Amino acid sequence: MLASLAILLASCNCYNKMLKKVDRVSVSATPAVLTLKGSNVVTDVRVDFPAKYFNKKAVLKVTPVLVFEGGELVGTPKFIQGEKVKDNYTVIPYKTGGSYTQAVSFPYDERAKLSTLELRIESKCSKGCKKRKEFTPFAAIPVAEGVSTIQALADNAAYLSIMPDNFKRVTTISQNAEIMYLINKSNVRPGELTKDQVKMFEAFVKEYSDKDRATLGNVYAKGYASPDGPVKFNDELSKARSESGQKAISKTLESVNPKYDIAAYGEDWEGFKELVSASDIKDKDLILQVLAMYDNPVKRDEEIKNMTSVFDVLAKEILPQLRRTKLIADVDIEGRTDAEIKEAAASNIDVLSEEEMLYAATLTDDAAAQLKAYQAAATKYNSVRGYNNAGVVYARAGKVSQAKALFEKAAGMSKDAAITNNLGVVALMSGDAAAAQKYFAALNTADSKANMGLVNLAEGNYAEAAKALSGYNLAVAEVLNGNLSKAKSLLSNEKSAEADYLKAVIAMREGNSSSAVANLKSAIAKDPAMKAQATKDVEFSKLFGTTEFLAL
Incomplete structure (x- = not known):
């Protein structure tokens, strides 16, 4: 269709006939609707000139222009010439006619969603028409x-x-205490029960035996022997020590009467190694190396005896510490219930610990409540997780500058991969795909790999993007790849407003306007902001003005 014709500035034969037959010039675009790809709007324009149309002396300057309300974008012009023109432009023969194809690209402007791509043609004659030596509108x-x-x-x-x-x-x-024994003895000496650690153990068991939200487990009595005697003797000795230790402590805990678990562990080789390793014995590495050479406990016992005669410190400082009954008591403390945490988060959040605040945010889908919990953790505990997670809430709400400030605060406190990933996300949301790519390339997490897919999507590499994306975002990539059936399958279980909107786009591309309207209706019900989005979306241009569309 001819949009407009400029006034012919001169009655040169070079253009009279071309102007009269300009409606025979055929133009088309592939794709038929310009497409946002990366940061540019692109299409390929084909222009076909019929036979016996293009004057042999004519030169045309064809400029693609994207026109929209409030402005226009001017593309790169293409020059075409007749057969007798002595220039190096594309030649269109007069007798047969001809065509050319031009890749058209404009930087994306949101105002251009509803726009018209037109070819503005200017003309001049190479000779024989003095008034048409400069390009003028055609x-x-x-x-x-x-x-x-x-x-x-x-x-x-x-x-x-x-x-x-x-x-x-x-x-x-947990609370531990030790009852120590003399060499080869299993009787509990009275002084052992008056030691501070034993008294603290007793107090611990009594306190938590009947305390709210506390469950006292078994009291363990584990008997050990030092590895410097016969193996069989030490096995029996450790058993006797566990029994005497349990009997002694049970008398002090008669009012509580906990359950006991008695166990004998024989020669305490692990304890021996730990004590030697932690000591300042000059040749401790040699001692440990020698012991590691023997798997037979009898042989190790012999070596211990040999070493005690050489290294007196083993007999005086190390072995005595292994002749013991170890007392252990565990208590399970039950924290606040989910209901209690939610109530505290709503009414008096400062009573919660950092972990409870962070957990409270997971108990609700309300973004405001999540933000409150994360900000409380950040404020009261200077929590890096609080700063990062509050930034996530802001980013999900589209508040990129607030999110970025919190991510940068968190990054100053920690180099955690989650924070680096999130800095990349806000860079991508700000339109800086190059910066986002740098952040993601430094990581090897599931989120960073998926986000690299979004970088490819933003740069127009749709096939590559599809390899890294999933769910809704993969459906977007597959629509752009032309795989509508796969995109529909991916969206079958998606219930968001965004998914319904994309389903409507797919329906329009498949020619199913009734399904498109139904999905648009569902999307708008979930997110009324999509009304304005749909009215400026060329995907629904065939519905513009219809009763069904206007009703939405």
């Missing part, structure tokens, strides 16, 4: 309507990284 021919922005439907906030809480409903605390 015609303007429309080529395509609107810009498809499916690429922009990607959810760039999909792969933000939350730093997890370490909240545990039940925590276990």
